[in-house]
Every structure is written in structure tokens, then in C-alpha cells.
Amino acid sequence: MSGIGSDATPRAAKKYVPRPEGHNLEFHLAAVRTGLLHVQRCRACGVWRHPPRTYCPACHAPDFAFEPVSGRGTLYSMAVNHFTVDAAWLPEVPFVTAVVELVEGPRVVGALRGVPLEEVELGLEVVVTPEPRGEEFAFLWVDRLDAQSRMR
Numbered sequence: 001m002s003g004i005g006s007d008a009t010p011r012a013a014k015k016y017v018p019r020p021e022g023h024n025l026e027f028h029l030a031a032v033r034t035g036l037l038h039v040q041r042c043r044a045c046g047v048w049r050h051p052p053r054t055y056c057p058a059c060h061a062p063d064f065a066f067e068p069v070s071g072r073g074t075l076y077s078m079a080v081n082h083f084t085v086d087a088a089w090l091p092e093v094p095f096v097t098a099v100v101e102l103v104e105g106p107r108v109v110g111a112l113r114g115v116p117l118e119e120v121e122l123g124l125e126v127v128v129t130p131e132p133r134g135e136e137f138a139f140l141w142v143d144r145l146d147a148q149s150r151m152r
């Protein structure tokens with residue numbers, strides 16, 4: 001792995017930006033336009049759902065909105081990535097892909113940052129923050145909820 005950390009590493013390379021469509025695009029647009037994580041919610045019964053889909057899994061109503069959520073939750077599942085096919089991610093290997101169960105209920109997927117691997121454990125209190133990448137996609141960062149944030 002001679003390329004890592006050397007001048008051959010494409011530090012200026014940009015991470016791949018997906019091009020979401022349909023309801024998934026709406027999910028990302030809400031985050032890009034407001035800077036806040038939004039999750040789909042049924043207008044008929046109020047149940048939150050993610051990933052976005054047309055009909056409510058609880059009452060089958062087709063009416064929904066993307067509403068802001070706290071971003072707070074707990075680490076529900078994870079995968080430690082020791083390899084990447086995206087050269088722009090090389091400086092961050094190993095990194096953790098995290099499934100976060102939001103306090104509102106739905107689970108979202110993002111990348112955990114700032115937590116040493118030996119301190120990563122299921123149930124960790126975290127907060128999800130969207131970071132716009134272009135006009136139609138927001139990357140989701142997952143940070144450990146620090147003591148100061150808990151007080152708010």
C-alpha cells in the first residue's frame with residue numbers, strides 16, 4: 001500500500017457523490033436546503049419511516065412529509081471498513097459505517113467519525129449531521145454525543 005499517505009495519494013480527490021432519485025432525492029433535498037436531517041413521516045397516522053417510500057407501512061396512506069428530526073440516536077449496527085474502492089476515502093480507512101436508530105424511531109446510515117475504534121460499541125449515543133455535497137445529496141456524518149450536547 002505504498003500510495004497511502006504519499007504524494008501519490010489523491011488528497012484532492014473528491015468522494016463519490018451518489019445521485020438519488022424519487023423519494024430518496026426528496027430526503028436529500030430536505031437536508032441540503034435546511035442543513036437539518038429530515039425523515040419521512042406519515043400525515044395520516046404520524047409514523048416515521050426510513051428509507052423513504054410511497055406508502056405508510058403502518059396505515060398504507062400515501063400522504064407524507066419530510067419533517068426535521070433531532071439527529072440524536074444510538075448506534076444500532078455497524079461495519080468497520082478496512083478497505084475502500086473510492087480513493088478519496090483512503091485517508092479515513094479504517095472507518096465505521098454506522099446504522100443509527102434515531103430517537104424518533106427510524107434508522108439511518110452514515111459514517112462515524114472522531115471515535116477511536118476501541119471505543120465504538122453498539123448503543124453508543126450519537127448525533128447525525130447532514131453535510132451537503134452539491135445540490136442534491138447530503139452526506140450523513142455520525143458523531144458521538146458529547147456531555148455538553150446531552151445537556152441541551
Ligand SMILES: [Zn+2]
Nearest residue numbers: 042045056059
Ligand atoms: Zn400512516
